[in-house]
Structure formats: C-alpha cells, structure tokens
Amino acid sequence: MSILLLTLFLPLAGFFVLLLLPRNSPLASPLARGIAILTAVLSWGLIAPALQSPATYTSSIDILWISSLGIHFHLGVDGISLWLVVLTTLLMVVGVWISDSLILERKKSFLALLLLFEFGLIGVFTALDLFVFYVFWEVALIPMYLMVGGWGGPRRVHAAVKFFLFTFLGSVMMLGAIIYIAAQAESFDYRQIIAGLSSGTLRFSSNEQLFLFLAFLLAFAIKIPIFPLHTWQPFAYEQAPAPATFLLAAVMSKMGTYGLVRFCMGLFPNAAHRCADWIIVLAITGIVYGACIAIVQSNIKRLIAYSSISHLGFIVLGLFTFDQRGADGAVYQMVAHGVSTGALFVLAGYLERRRGSMEIGDFGGIATVAPSLSSVFLIATLASIGLPALCNFVGEFLVLQGAANVHFWWAVYAATGVILSAIYMLWMYQRTFYGKAQGVNESLTDLTPSEWAPVLVLLVPLVWMGVYTQTFLPAISSANAQWISQSQARDEVQVKLYPALRPNGGLAPASISAALAGRVAK
C-alpha cells in the first residue's frame, strides 16, 4: 500500500470514525491527536523518495476513477509539494493539540472537521489531475467554512459567509477553466497536459492562455490573498476560533501560492510572463499596504492578519520574477511563513484564552507574569520580522534577490516592508508584553506543559529552517529549476511558432496579433 495513499486517507478515516463517536466522548481528543500524529509520521515516509528525485513526482498513485471522463485519481509528490505536505501534517498535529484546550464546545465535531480539512489539504498539495485537484480544493474549503461559522467570534456567520462567497467565486472560475482545458486536451491529467503543451500537440492561443491563466489566478489570488482581493481575510482571521485562524494563516493561504506555482506557472508560463509586471505591482502594493495597515491595528489577530498579506506578497513577488532565486525564496517562504505565522497564532490563541480578548489595549505587563509565554512569543515575533538565522530570513532574502536580479527598484520597494514589519511587530509586542501588569493581567498564568508541546513542535523548524537550509532548499530548488526551464523552453517553442513573441513575455498587442496570424495560417 502506498504511503501517500495512507497519509491521505488516514485523516479521512479519522473524520468518519469521529463522526460515529457519541457526542462528548472522551475518546475524541486522544483519537484525533493519535491520527494527526500518525499521519505526520507517515508523511515523513514521503521525504526520502522525494529527495532522491525532487524534480519528478514520487510516491505517486494513479488509479482510474471516472472512466467515462478519463479522470484518474493521480497524486504524486515533488520537491515543492513535499515540504508543504510535511508542513501540513505537522501543523495539523499542532492544530488538533491546541483545539483540545481552545475549543470548549462541540469539540468532537470540530476535531472531525480538522481531519477532513487535513484530507483536503494533502490532496490539494499532491493532486496531479485537474479534476481531483478541484475536488480537494473544495473539500478543504467546506470544513473551514463550518469551523469559522460554527465556532468563531460574535460576527462569525458574516465572516464565514464572506469568506465562502469570496473563495467560491474564485473556485468557480477555476472550474470553468479546468473544464475548458480538459475539453481541448481530452484529459484532466496534469502531466499529459504539460507534455502536450511541450510537444506542441496541445496548443492554446495567446488569448485563451490569458483567460485560462486569469481564471486560475483569480481562485488562487483570493485564497492567498493578493491585494485588492483580501478584505475577507482580516475579518475571517479575527472572527475564526484560534485553531482555525492558525490553519487559515499557516496552511490554507499556501493552497493559493502552491496553485500559482503548479498551475499558473506550470500550464501558462507565457501568460504568466505577460502578466508578471502587473502581478508584481499588486504583490509589492500588498507588501507595503498590509504592513502599513498592520501598524495601526488594535487587535492582535487583525494585526497578524494584515502582516500576513504583507508576507504573502513576498511569495507572489518571488514567483513572478521567473528567477531561480526568487522562486526558491518564494517556495521556501511558503513553508517558513507557515511555521512562523503559525507560531504567532498559536500563542495568540493562548493569550486569547487567558484574557478573553485580543485587543492589544487589554494587555500589558504580560512579560512579568508569564515570562515563558512572552519569550517564545518574542522568538516568533523575531522570526516574523525576518531576523537572520530564523526561518523567514532566507526566503525573504532570496525573493528580494530574485526581484533585484530582474528589476532593482522592485527590491527597493519590497524591502520597505522589512522596516515596516519591525515597526508593527515591536509596537505590538511592547504594548502587549512590556510595562506593568495591572488588574486581571496580574493573575495570568504562564505556559503549562501541555501548551509547551505544540510550541516546541513549531520552534524546532523555526530555528532549523533559518540555520540549516540544506535539508529543505535543494529539493525545492531543483523542482523550481524544472518549471523555470520548462517555461523558458516553451517560450522557445512559442517563438518558433510565432516569431513576434519575445522570450521574456513580449508586449501583448503584438503577440496577440501574431498569435492570431499563426492560427489563420494553420
């Protein structure tokens, strides 16, 4: 039995078992925790084969699923998806663990939804069939919608509906694009489509490419989110219960960025090239804009939410540089941001449980009463502002390097986000933890051993990814080299077919007319 299959279906099995358990069953928590841990351990079995040949799809499964449509249940792991899967299973252990103390009502159902969410996520990160990808994409959306709407703050229903409508709008566009591609390619299989595109047996006109690319982009951009499609996000992060916020920020946003690499870059490199400048402008706007707004937030969760918009802007920027360094940094940052923002939200959850509030003004002096909590929060804060030797630095530096290689001013604009991040995080830290503890704050407690466990689980990769990147980066790098060289190779095919197309995403009007001319001639 394939290890990928086990890793994927174990959480699903757990979901069903939990559903069957009676309400308030004492078994629910240990069972969910056990399944999450076992899934994480199983997912480590994917590492060795993927590191062997990171540029191909290892541990793959290919089962005919719906024969009339030629849909295969096709999954595989390459250097990019590997670490996202490992990140997901690891963070899910944390998510299940912290839910035990942070979710007080209907715990069993919440844990079941978490496992269903995990099933969806692993599927998204490994799917090699467009239809299967879409199914997992929606599978991941539904439990999150229910978690936000069912367990969150006072305005949770509004937040959940907004979140759902936004992301669903994107998904529908993507579904349309998937069906269109499959109709042309007569296959849903990702690798067959890529092969067809490379050999020239499958060809989309420039306009078709552009529209398909934009349909995918919309789905991913909302999920990430890219400015200006982000307004669902701070609201959802604020209203969602702590474990859900944690997962929204740490892993769900990576569904979007992963989709960008796998599908936008993989299938439509030319369109991506053509739009790159515009998307980079949006990414940089997001970096600065998110950071500026984070400065003036009075709620910790909203502040981290806006800071996420800023950090995710770096990832998008890196990918659209089409530069090895930029892409490596972007994918590295996907994992690193999951760890560092994850740690921040876990600790924010602890604070919220103690104080019943996330307003910065309600805190102050926590460093005196809860020194351990304050220390680890500081470490997470420092990671988030990109202190070297902690996880975020390498990714951000490589992204900026990629940007500088293409256009130095992009790096200049984006790097202002690094100054701003120090401002908003340190101000928040000062007001929350420093000063004298007064009133209720005087009786707040420090971390308990059971709270320490998930924190340690996050601290290890937080430091490891900053100090010793050789564990992670080479696989990412060679998988990236793959799609970057493919995109360049396909540019050359295009150039041969349509001489007016310039290799580095030439000007749109000329290439459109040239493309049309090519069509007519054929």
Place this chain on the structure above:
Amino acid sequence: MNLWLIPILPLIGFLINGVFGKRLAKPVIDAVAIGSVAASFAYTLWALWSLYPIDAAHHESYFTWFQSGTFQVGVDFFVDRLNAVMLLVVTGVGLLIHIYAIGYMAHEGGYYRFFCYLNLFMFFMLVLVLAQNFLLMFVGWEGVGLCSYLLVGFYFQEKFATDAGNKAFIVNRIGDFGFSLGMLLLVTVFGTLDFFKMSDAAKGHPIETQAGVLTLATLLLLLGATGKSAQVPLYVWLPDAMAGPTPVSALIHAATMVTAGVYMIARSSFLFAHTPITMRVVALIGLLTAVMAASIGITQNDIKKVFAYSTVSQLGYMFLGLGVGAYSASIFHVMTHAFFKALLFLGAGSVIHALSGEQDLRHMGGLRKKLPITCWTLLAASIAISGIPPFSGFFSKDAILAAAFHHGQYGPYLYLIGVLTACVTAFYVFRAFFMAFFGEYRGHAHPHESPLVMTLPLIILAVFSVAGGFISVPKWLAPMFPLAGGDDLNLEIISAVAGALGIAAAYFFYVLRPSAAETFKNKAGAVYTLVNNKYYVDEIYNIAIVKPLLYLSRVVLWHGVDEDGIDRNLVDGAGRRARDLGGALRYLQSGSIRNYATWVLTGCLLVILIIGLAGGVR
C-alpha cells in the same frame, strides 16, 4: 584551528543560562556567563598566537547556509590582521565588562536574563567579526541589534526603556534596509557575497568617478553603517539607548557594537576604494556627526548622555578617517576608543552605583575623595579622549586628523574642524569630570567606592587607556592598508594643544568660576536652547516621518482605502449591485412580445459584432 569555538562558547553560556538560569544560583550563573566569555577570550589568544603573524588570511568553511542556482552563501569564518584586532577588542573588553557587571547588577532583578542577553550579544558580535561574507556578517549585525534591543529595554516595566529599545531596533532597521539592498545589488554585480571572491572580482572594476553601480552599492552599505554606528542621519537612537544598564552602554553602545559600521566599511575597502564619491560622503558624514554630537555633549546634564554624545562624536572621527582612506587609523581609534570609552562608561556606572542610581551631574560633585579609584581611572580615560600625549586617544585621533590634513585640497579644512571638535570634546568630557568629582557634593545619597569586582576592570582599562596608544595598529595593518605619509610634528602639537585648551576651559568654568558657565549659558540664549534640545532632530523626525506614516496608514489606507474603498464600496457594493441588477432586470420581463423581439434583435447584432471584432469564426 576551530574558529567556530570562539562564538559558540558564549552561545552555550546563553543557552545554559537562558534555559536553566531561573533555577541556578548566582555564582553558577556568573561562572557560566563569565566562564564562557573567558574561554572564548583564551581561545582567541591561543588561535591568534598560533596563527601569528597572520600574513595570509586563515579560512575555515563549515557548511552551506543556502544555495540557489549559482548563488551560494556559506557559513565560513576567517581571520586576518584586521579582524584579529576586532576579535581581541571584543573578547578582551567584553570579558572585563562581564566581570564588572557581576558587581553592578548584583542587586538588580532579572540577573540571569541580563547575563543571558550579554552572552548572546557576544555570540553575534563574534559572528559579525569572523564572518567571511556579507550575509553571515549580516546575521551578526542583526543579532547584535536584537541584543541591543533586549538590553536597552532591559527594565521592561518602564515605558521609556522599551520605547528606547524599539527606537534602537527600528532606526537600525532603516540602516539594515540599506545594508540589505547594498548586498542585493552586489550580488547582481558579482554573483557572490564572499569578501575574498568579491575583492578579486572588484579588481577588474574601474574606479567610478561618475556615480555607477558600485557607488550606489557602497552608499547603501554606508546607510547600514550609519544606523549601526550612530551617524547622521540615523544617530538618534544611541542617546536614548542609555536607558539600558550601564555595562550595556559600555559594551554595546561604546566599545563594540557601534564600531561594527567602521569595521564593515574597512572590511569592504576593496569596494569603497572604487567609489570616490561615496568616500567623500563618508568623510562628510563623519565630520558632521563629530561636530554636531560634540556640541550637544556640552549641554547635557545626564552623565551617561554626555558620554553617549561623545561616543557618537568619536565614531564620527572614525568615519572621517575611513572617508579619507585612513582605514588603519580608524581601526586604531576603534581600539583605543574601546578602552577609554568603556572605561568612561564603567566609571560612570561606578558613580551611579555609588549614588544609588543618580545620573544627573548637577546632583554630584566632590566625589574625588569618596571614590578615589573611580576618580583616578576616569581621569585617565578623560585625558585619553581629550587627545593628550602620550595617552592612547592622542595617537589614534592624531593619525586620523593627520590623514585628513593630507587629503586633497580640502584636507586642511577637515583637519581644522576636527581639531576644533577635539577641543570641544576635551571641554565637555572634563566638564562632566569636574562636575562629578570636584567642588562640593550636591546630592543626598551616601557615596561609597565600588567593590573590587568593579574597580579591577576599571584599573585594567585605565592601564590600556594610558598605554594603549603604543600598540601600533596602523603598523600591524600596514600589509592591508599601506601607511599614508609620515608623522607631522606640527600637526601633533596643534591637536595636543587644542585638547589641553579644552581641559583648561572646563577647569575655568566648572572649578574656578562655576558662575561663569551660568552667565555664559544665559547669554547664549536661543543658541543654547537649540543645542540643549539636540537641534530638535527627534521632533523633526516625528513630524516629518512618524506622524505622516501613521496618518497614511490609519486614515488613508485603513479607513479610507481598505474599509471604505475596497470592502464597503467594491465588495459589499458588488453584492448590492447584484441585487439592484436583479431589480433592474425585472423591468425587462415586461410581458410585451414586441419588447422581447427588440431584445432578441439587439442580442443577435451584438453577437455578430463581437464575432466580427474577434476575427471571425474558425
């Protein structure tokens, strides 16, 4: 040779005290903290001894930090003559200050936390010095900034302390923004950040008399240096950083961290040598900083603030030295400054300790008899900073000023301003000295001399402040930075006399005729107010940068664009418009066949038109 041991030992001390410190007894904490730094110092001595005379750099590579495409950054350390000096200063002076801190911090809360941060600082500072590429240096660079943040805000219940910590970190971040961009630009030019590979590649690069890519890169690096080394325009954080405990001011904000910018520019001299424009900017920034900080120093009444501004001013001298190409003179001044400025701060700390926390010079006086050791050692440091031969400061400062004098057609002017500033320096340092130790005691505490654990480091540093000038750093560095020109006796006499004049003036105003100073202050009026308020630079930054940024963020971006513009109008508005559209479409459903027919016709025409525009059907 295992150079990695040098930084790792303090890191181990940090980890032990950081994890278990709460449960450890004070002597154990001391043993771990001081022991680790002492071991690091001992190993440094041994390593340099066995590498002596270090004619060629000694390299060590450990592992690849990260690699992407052809761009690789390794964790590589090395030692050459330049960073050998830095290593000795950092570990040696660092060790003395650690020992001193045992006495100074004995009655403070958070004892283990203090030593923990101090050890962490040593780790990062040593990484900074040993690093063989810019990015690894940057690890140390940001790391010492972090420790500075933690130690400035050590008394974290006090808002002024954490404000100062934030200011230090954020202002340094602006500098680091420049440093990072400089590195990014250098990678696009050279493809590497390794000092040695880059220096080889730079040899083929022409000298940029017109601003070019290297000029931009070096200017960006310079921005980083002005942040860390507290130069104009980013010096504003250093005076506030005095909110930290005094040993921190001595170690981080006087002897070691703030000289990192000087070291970084000297280390990348192979780049700066190609960019005469940047060099001019370096010299001007240095001179401006020296003059400005010295003038503010005259008016300060907090003993630590006086020394803080003198640090900024002395760092200005070092930048002036760098700017005129006298790298070795600047590094020489880094070393002597580490001795006498650490001593000034530790002496000030001893006074503050004796007066139970009093820092205001106006509440001191007559301490000469109560604190004899502190008094005499501080006197040695004050003479050294005033540049009186044969004390250490004279040699290094003179080397910088002489190099400035011989530098191009404007050299004599640089020299003149430098000498005047030296005179002012002597004046305000001795002003503080006389106010503290002469006259009658004006406070209410019960002064007592500090314990041996504090006075011993004072005495050792005093010895080096007196005699350190005879350690000829420029000669030691001559293979890397050729000696420029010979000694000029006239210049030496002029600068020594300037120092002596400053001391004499201070003696006149603060010992012989204390009332004269008051009269003078009143006469100066507006000028005095301007200088006393530090030229209102903080206020100007606040109005020009902080307030607009907050306004932009809160009113324009958050409430304006995000909440109103995007969310309310576009997103929720889209929902509303969908409903309105539905409402509008109801009118189409009129039930009149003729209307329907019109719509069908319009639709057909539209379809035909669109197909036509798109180039026809396949």
